Each structure stands twice: as structure tokens, then as C-alpha cells.
Amino acid sequence: MVEYMEGAFGRRVDGRSEPFRPRGPRSAEARRRARADVARTCERMSVDPGFVKLRRRFAIQTIVLVSGFLLSYLTYLLFAAYAREFMARPVLAPVNVAW
Secondary structure, three states: OEEOOOOOOOOEEOOEEOOOOOOOOOOHHHHHHHHHHHHHHHHHHHOOHHHHHHHHHHHHHHHHHHHHHHHHHHHHHHHHHHOHHHHOOEOOOOOEOOO
């Protein structure tokens, strides 16, 4: 019976562990061709209109979220420094606006 197990020791065959052997091309030329294929695939994907649109949406979303966080934090700091009465206003019994 052959048993397979993922992990640091690779496969287990009949109760004995085998050393990990990476799969894929063995010669230097084959590895170079494989890397070139991956590079061509990445290049084709990077100019794909759908991927460009996704990347642009991600950038816009990131800018909006980071800007919103920084604006809210700086507003909190300004209120804490200059609007102490407002920050001390109770919201619930033991909780105030600053909390």
C-alpha cells in the first residue's frame, strides 16, 4: 500500500520517508525555458485589459481606504487636542466621544 503525506519530509512510501525531490525540469536549459515561459505568461497577463482594470480598481480602492483612515485619525487627533469639551461629551453612561 502506498501512502502519501504532505509535509517537510516529502512522501511516505510503505512507512519509509523519501527525501523531497522538486518536480519539474532537471537541466539548466529546461529550467531557463520554463522561466522564460512564465515570464511571457506574466507579460501577456499584465497587458490584458481585464487585469489592467482590476489593478486600477485595486489602486483606487486602496487610495480611498488609506485616505479615509488618515483623515479620520487626524481629525481625532485634532479634536483630542483642541476640542476637549466635545471629546468629553458622554455617549453612554461611562463612555464618552473620545473613548
